[in-house]
Each structure stands twice: as C-alpha cells, then as structure tokens.
Amino acid sequence: MTNGGSAKGEVAVIGGGIAGLSAAVFLxxxxxxxRLYEASPKxxxxxxxxxxKDKGRFFDNGQHLLAGWYxxxxxxxxxxxSxxxxxxxxxxxxxxxxxxxxxxxxxxxxxxxxxxxxxxxLRFKGFDLKEKMKLFNLRKIMKNEAGTDGITAEDLLEAHGQSGNLRKYFWDPFILAVFNTEPRNVAASLLTDLLSGSMADSRGFTLVLPGKDLNKVFIEPAEHFLLDRNCEIHKSTRITGYDMDERMNYLTTDDTKMIFAEYYISALPFFGFSDVFGNRFGSGSEKLRTSSIVSVHLFLKHRIAGLPGDDLGMAGLIGTRTQWLFRKSDDHLSLxxxxxDALGVTKMKNEEIAAMCISELASCLKGFEADNVSDFRVIKEKRATFIPDTESIKHRPSQRTEADNFFIAGDWTDTGLPSTIEGAVRSASVCAMMIDENSK
Ligand SMILES: Cc1cc2nc3c(=O)[nH]c(=O)nc-3n(C[C@H](O)[C@H](O)[C@H](O)COP(=O)(O)OP(=O)(O)OC[C@H]3O[C@@H](n4cnc5c(N)ncnc54)[C@H](O)[C@@H]3O)c2cc1C
Incomplete structure (x- = not known):
C-alpha cells in the first residue's frame, strides 16, 4: 500500500511508545x-x-487494564x-x-x-446504611460546584463524607488503579473530570483487558499498518537535540545526522523530554515525580479449582500491599x-516481594497454599507513571507549542487524564488533528 499519491506533508515523530505510534497511525x-525515531531497539x-527464555513465552512488562472510557x-x-x-x-x-x-x-x-x-x-454488601446514604453525594462530587483549584482527591472525598468502607472498597482501590498513587497525591480536578467523562456513557466504567500480549494488541499491528503505508520506522535511533538554521528547525540524532521535516511531534516520556529539548516549549517535565508499579507472576504446581475472579478473571485484594489478582490460566496468576515505591515494595528484593505476595494471597484466597508455587517472576517498572498532584498538573504542557510546526504528545501532556494509555493516545489524537488543521 502507498500514501495514495497524497501531497500531505512529512512528519517526524520522536519516540515509538503508544503516543508516538498512535500519532503516526492517525496521520x-x-x-x-x-518518519518515526525510537531510541531503543523495540x-x-x-x-x-x-x-x-526459561519459560519459553512472552510476558507483558505489567498488566494493563483499560476501561470503557478509553x-x-x-x-x-x-x-x-486489533x-x-x-x-x-x-x-x-x-x-x-x-x-x-x-x-x-x-x-x-x-x-x-x-x-x-x-x-x-447501594447494593454492595460491604457498605453499611450510613455509608450508603453518603453515596448520594456522588453527583455533587462529579459536579464539583465548590471548585477544585489546589485541592486533592483526598480533600474532595473528605468534603463529601466519603470515608470508612466507601474509601476501603471503592475510592482507594479505584484511585490507586487509575492514578497509580494515593488520593492525597491526586489533583481533585482530574478525578472529577474522569468521573464525569466515564459517566457520560453507560459502559464508561466497565473494565477492559487486552486479550493477548501487549505487543500483539498495541504494537505489532501499528508497526505493520505504518510499514504498509511506506512510513519509515527507525529503531535504535536516539534523537539528541533540536535546533534551528536560518530557514528551518531540525532534529539531530546520536550519529549526528540532521533531520528536517515539515512537522515534528515529540512523543518522548516526561523523564526524557528535557534531555533533548531542555526547558523549551514551556514544559516542566523535569518537575513531574515518578511512581512505580511492581508485577508478580506466580506459577502453580497444581491448578486451584474455582479460582475467584469476574468474567475478566480478575479480583481486587483488600488490606494487603498486593492489590489485584489476574487469573492468566489455572496454573498462572499475575499480581x-x-x-x-510509596508502599516500600519497589526497593525490596524480588524474592522478598514474591514471598510477601504469596503470603498475602494465602491469607485471603481460599485453596491457595504457599507450597503450591513452583516459580515466580517479578517485574519492577520504576518510572511507570507520573504523580498527578496539584503542583504537577501545572507543568503538563499543551500539545501545541510556540513553534507552529512542533507538537508534544505523551501521557504526561495536558490531556486532563491520568498517566495512561488513553492519555497517550488522546494526546496523539490532538497533535494529529492540529497538524491536519494547519495543513489546510
Ligand atoms: C507496569 C505498568 C503498568 C501500567 N498499567 C497501565 C494500565 O493498567 N492502564 C493504562 O492505561 N496505563 C498503564 N500504564 C501506563 C502506560 O503504559 C503509559 O501511560 C503509556 O504506555 C505511555 O506511553 P507514551 O507513548 O506516552 O510514553 P512511553 O511509553 O514512555 O514512550 C516514549 C518512547 O520514547 C522513546 N524515547 C525516549 N527517549 C528518546 C529519544 N531521545 N529519541 C527517540 N526515542 C526516545 C522511549 O524509548 C519510548 O519508546 C502502565 C505502565 C506500566 C509501566
């Protein structure tokens, strides 16, 4: 397939994560x-x-959970x-x-x-009558009439009487899963926007899982789509700088090539942006704090009959540092x-983390016994997301910059969403729309 002889311009995309790939696909x-430039070989x-190699199979770097609002x-x-x-x-x-x-x-x-x-x-058995009455504040929380400037999700929940079991079973697990940090670290406006956005659609809150490895769902089909359209994908090519000659702006690579294009989209992560662009384009990327995610795979000697889990095969754990259980198969669990990092888990040794998860699971999952575990894998992603606190949201740059041919995508840009796949794709969609408008 070709570009159909289209006279549309050339776009250099920097970074081949979900934001870079989706920006490339939309355009x-x-x-x-x-032309997409990705520093790593993948x-x-x-x-x-x-x-x-030992297991002879692919693993995701972490279980990714999506929702109907994506x-x-x-x-x-x-x-x-896909x-x-x-x-x-x-x-x-x-x-x-x-x-x-x-x-x-x-x-x-x-x-x-x-x-x-x-x-x-209201039907949930974990809430008492008094707590159920407080649920009627849900609309008030969403509407946010008192304003959310400078206040955290924790402040907002307190102001609307969301405490006790409401926090334990609903708000805290929900906020930790979506924002990858506790309510006190989340700007209230992000929570209210997310609630209103999700409520706009009857399936907004439903959970969605990638049914195959992340590569099969998000990456390989995008790569094929782009190659089929004669797009260039340059892996192992690090962009190192950005400059201007008398006519145009351009990028430089680690082997000192100069790259000129009609449009540029940076789809770098928040922790890599200033290495290339310094503090250009008003970005405060270096002010964003990171939050980590640890994933643990447990392989069982014997299948456990009747493992819990909803239709997606997942269950939430309450009162433990391990928060979610995913049933990958009858003898493979992912946690x-x-x-x-805030829970002190990231810095623990892998063996200690696995032992902690096994003991926590044994305490709340009937039929699960520690000596049924034959093997484990622990994956630590130290810079999984940024912390969307009240200060950080001021440093998320807009997708549009002062240079009319340079745009910024990435989960950390100002999408109003948390650091998620949807944030990455939303930012890419905005960049693509702006470029297309500019070209008209
Ligand atoms: C363990 C884990 C679990 C997660 N769970 C969920 C979840 O359940 N739901 C959800 O929605 N989100 C989840 N996320 C977050 C989600 O993965 C990210 O928000 C999303 O992938 C970010 O995409 P991005 O393209 O903005 O940034 P990135 O994925 O960071 O992509 C940036 C790319 O730029 C490349 N790059 C960096 N520097 C250069 C350079 N100088 N030149 C060229 N290329 C460069 C990098 O190599 C990288 O490929 C999770 C993340 C992790 C790590």
Whole structure:
C-alpha cells in the first residue's frame, strides 16, 4: 500500500511508545508521510512484551487494564485492526478478596449512568446504611460546584463524607488503579473530570483487558499498518537535540545526522523530554515525580479449582500491599502492586516481594497454599507513571507549542487524564488533528 499519491506533508515523530505510534497511525491514515525515531531497539515504550527464555513465552512488562472510557484507544485499535483482541466486561464488576471475609462483589446495574454505578454501590454488601446514604453525594462530587483549584482527591472525598468502607472498597482501590498513587497525591480536578467523562456513557466504567500480549494488541499491528503505508520506522535511533538554521528547525540524532521535516511531534516520556529539548516549549517535565508499579507472576504446581475472579478473571485484594489478582490460566496468576515505591515494595528484593505476595494471597484466597508455587517472576517498572498532584498538573504542557510546526504528545501532556494509555493516545489524537488543521 502507498500514501495514495497524497501531497500531505512529512512528519517526524520522536519516540515509538503508544503516543508516538498512535500519532503516526492517525496521520498515516490521512496520507501524511511519517518518519518515526525510537531510541531503543523495540517499540512500545512503557507498554511492551518481552520473551522469557526459561519459560519459553512472552510476558507483558505489567498488566494493563483499560476501561470503557478509553475512546481514543478504541479508535486507534480499530484503525490498526486489533480491536477484536480486547475483552470487555458487560457491566462493571469487581470481586474483592479480604482476609477473614467471604468474597464481596461490586457490580453496576443496567440503568442509565450515573444510576447504574450508584445502584450497584447501594447494593454492595460491604457498605453499611450510613455509608450508603453518603453515596448520594456522588453527583455533587462529579459536579464539583465548590471548585477544585489546589485541592486533592483526598480533600474532595473528605468534603463529601466519603470515608470508612466507601474509601476501603471503592475510592482507594479505584484511585490507586487509575492514578497509580494515593488520593492525597491526586489533583481533585482530574478525578472529577474522569468521573464525569466515564459517566457520560453507560459502559464508561466497565473494565477492559487486552486479550493477548501487549505487543500483539498495541504494537505489532501499528508497526505493520505504518510499514504498509511506506512510513519509515527507525529503531535504535536516539534523537539528541533540536535546533534551528536560518530557514528551518531540525532534529539531530546520536550519529549526528540532521533531520528536517515539515512537522515534528515529540512523543518522548516526561523523564526524557528535557534531555533533548531542555526547558523549551514551556514544559516542566523535569518537575513531574515518578511512581512505580511492581508485577508478580506466580506459577502453580497444581491448578486451584474455582479460582475467584469476574468474567475478566480478575479480583481486587483488600488490606494487603498486593492489590489485584489476574487469573492468566489455572496454573498462572499475575499480581499487581501499584504505587509500589510509596508502599516500600519497589526497593525490596524480588524474592522478598514474591514471598510477601504469596503470603498475602494465602491469607485471603481460599485453596491457595504457599507450597503450591513452583516459580515466580517479578517485574519492577520504576518510572511507570507520573504523580498527578496539584503542583504537577501545572507543568503538563499543551500539545501545541510556540513553534507552529512542533507538537508534544505523551501521557504526561495536558490531556486532563491520568498517566495512561488513553492519555497517550488522546494526546496523539490532538497533535494529529492540529497538524491536519494547519495543513489546510
Ligand atoms: C507496569 C505498568 C503498568 C501500567 N498499567 C497501565 C494500565 O493498567 N492502564 C493504562 O492505561 N496505563 C498503564 N500504564 C501506563 C502506560 O503504559 C503509559 O501511560 C503509556 O504506555 C505511555 O506511553 P507514551 O507513548 O506516552 O510514553 P512511553 O511509553 O514512555 O514512550 C516514549 C518512547 O520514547 C522513546 N524515547 C525516549 N527517549 C528518546 C529519544 N531521545 N529519541 C527517540 N526515542 C526516545 C522511549 O524509548 C519510548 O519508546 C502502565 C505502565 C506500566 C509501566
């Protein structure tokens, strides 16, 4: 396939994570010629799969969970042809495991939003009557009439009486999963925007899992899509600088080549932007703090009958540092610890982390015994996301810059969303739209 002889301009995309790939895909689809430069030998950035020789199989660098509100991601996957690899919940359902408790399930109902979530929460057995009454503040929380300037999600929840079991079973696990940090580190405006956005659609809150390895869903189909359209993908090519001659702006590479293009999109991570661009374009990338995620895979000697988990095979753990359990198969469990540095987990040795997870799981999962574990893998991603606190959101740059042919994409740019795949794709979609408008 070719660009169809289109006269559309040439775009240099810097970085081949999800933001760079999706920006390239959106523009290639419109007939732009793309040259994508990725420093590492692989595409995917912070969302990738790697081959484990001992196990003879691929692993993701971390379990990625999406949701019905990931509209731009869904559009991206439809374009590259991997949308059918997603597994959707029919309705939101979360099963909780807790030491000394039976399993509790939270599920939304078939009503229109926000009544679907509200009635689901009202039926949840973990809340007492007083707490259920406080749930009627959900609309007030979303509407945010008192304003959210300078206040945290924690302040907002306190102001609306969201405490006790409401925090324990709903708000805290939800916020930690979406923002990868605790409510006190999250700007309230991000939470209210997210709630309003999710409530706009009856399936906004439903959870979605990639049904295959991340590479198969997000990366390889995009690479094929781009190569089929004669786009250039330069792996192992680090962009090292940006400058201007008397006519044009240009990029430089680590082998001192100069790259000229009509448009440029930086899709660098927040922790790599200033290495190339310094503090140009008003970005405060270096002011963003990182938050890590630890993933643990446990391989079992014997299958456990009747493993818990909703239709996606996942369950939340309450009262433990391990937060989520994913049933990969009957003898393979994957566990997630978000915000793991704040919990003191990232700095622990892999063996200690595995032992902690095994003991926590044994305390709340019936039928699971420590000596049933034959092997484990621990994956630490120290710079998984940025912390979206009230200060950081001031340093997220807009996708448009003072240079009319230079745009910034990435999960850390000002999308109003947390550091997620949807944030990355949304930012790319905005850049692509702006370039296309400029070209008219
Ligand atoms: C363990 C883990 C679990 C996660 N879980 C979820 C989840 O459940 N749901 C969710 O939505 N999100 C999740 N995320 C976050 C999500 O993966 C990221 O938000 C998203 O992948 C960021 O994409 P990006 O393209 O903006 O940045 P990146 O993925 O960081 O891509 C930037 C790219 O730029 C390249 N690069 C850097 N410097 C240069 C240079 N000088 N020249 C050329 N290229 C360069 C990098 O190599 C990289 O490929 C998770 C992340 C991790 C690590």
């Amino acid at each position: 290639a689809e419109k007939g732009y010629r793309i 595409l995917g950035g912070r969302a990738y799969s790697f081959f484990d 509209k731009d991601t869904i559009r991206y996957l439809k374009i590259i042809g 949308y059918d690899m997603l597994e959707f919940q029919e309705r939101l359902r979360i099963d909780y495991l807790e030491k000394g408790q039976g399993m509790l399930s939270l599920s939304s109902t078939g009503l229109k939003p926000p009544a679907n979530l509200l009635t689901g929460l 997630v610890i978000s915000g793991s």
